[in-house]
Amino acid sequence: MAHPDEIKGPEADALPDTATLPAELAALYLCISPAQLADLRKSKRPEGRAGNGPSIIKPVEGGPAGPKDPVLYKLGTLREFAKAHAAPSAFDGALNSGMPGWVSAKLPFFAEREPRIKRGKRVLIGGAWDRADPLREKRFKELAKGRIRFTSLTCAEAAASLWADVASHSAFAERGLALLRSETQAIEAALAETAQLAAASSPDAAG
Template sequence: MAQLDDFKGPEADAAALPDSATLPAELAALYLCITPAQLAELRKSKRPEGRAGNGPSVIRPVEGGAAGPKDPVLYNLGTLREFARAHTAPSAFDTAASTGILGWVSAKLPFFAEREPRIKRGKRVLIGGAWDRADPLREARFVDLAKGRIRFASLTCSEAAASLWADVASHSALAEKGLALLRSETQTIEASLAATAQLAATSNSSTAT
C-alpha cells in the first residue's frame, strides 16, 4: 500500500493522490469533512447499541507482525472516496458555515494555509476552505497537504476573513459572506431602534393627551 512519503517524481505533482495512497486519521477526517472524533466513532467495529460500524475500513501499518495499539491508524484513500460518494449530505462544516452570524464567529472550520509565513512568524496566509468538497482544486491541494507543501488551520470564518490570503478572489468570496451577514444584522438592529423610537413616541403622545 502506498504511503505518502513514497510519492516521488511525476506522482508528487499529480492533480490528485492515487486511490492506493493512505492518509493518517487527521487527514482522513479532513478529507471526509468530519472531525477526528467523528471518524474515530465511525471506525468502531461495533457501536454501543450493537449496530455494526459503517465507517471506512481501517488500515494499520504492519512491520513484521501485528501493529501495536499505539501505531497510527491509516485509511486507504480509495476507501475514503467511496465513502464520500455514498455520503453526499452537507457536512457539519457546511452547516456551521451557513448558520448565520453565530456560526460565522464561533464555529471552527478547516482552512488550507501556506506552510511558511510570508510576512512574519505566526502570520498565516490562507489558500481556501478545506471543507468545500465542490472546490475543483481540493484534490490538488490534498496532494500539497500530504507532501507537506501546505498545512491546514482551524479557524472561525470571522478569523479567516480577517487573515491574509494568497489571492484576492478567494478572500473576497469569503469576506463578502461575512459582510452580507453584518449588513443584515445592522439592518435588523436599525429596524429595532426605529421601532423602539416609534413606540416611545406613541407612548409619549398617549401620556400627553
C-alpha cells in the same frame, strides 16, 4: 492509454486511490472529526450497537500495530465513503448558520506552510471542508506531501486573516460582510421601531 507523464487535468493533481492518509487527514477529507472517524471504524451491529458486524471504514490492514502508531486509511476507501455520504457536513451547517456560526464555529482551512510576513501571520488558501472546490484534491496532495498545512479557525478569524489570492478572500469575506449588513439593518430597524413606540406613548402624542 496515456503515458503517466502525459496525464493532464484534475487526475494529474490528485493522489491515487492507493495512497494512504493518517487519521487526522482522513477525517478532514471526509469533513468529520477524528473522533467520528474513530467511531466509524468500530464494528457495529445492524441496529447500531457495538458488536461483531463489519467496520464501516476499515483502516489499512497489515500496517503499524502499536498503540502509538498512526492508523492509515486508503484514499480510495475514503472516496467511496464520501460518494455514499454526500449530505452537507457539520462544517457546512456551521457556515450556513448565520452570525452565531460565523463567529464561534471552528472550520478547517488550507494554509501556506510558512508565514509570509512578519509576526507569523498565516496566509490562507481556501476552505478544507469545501468538497465542491475543484482544487480540493490538488490541495490534499500538497497537504499529504507537507507543502501546505491546515488550520482551524472561525469564519470571522479567517475573513480577517491574509489570503493567498484576492478573489478567494473577497468571495469568502463577502459572506461575512453580508451577515454584518443584515445584522446592522435589523438593529437599525429595531431602533426606529423603538423611537416610534416612544413617540406614540409620550404625553404630547397622547394629548
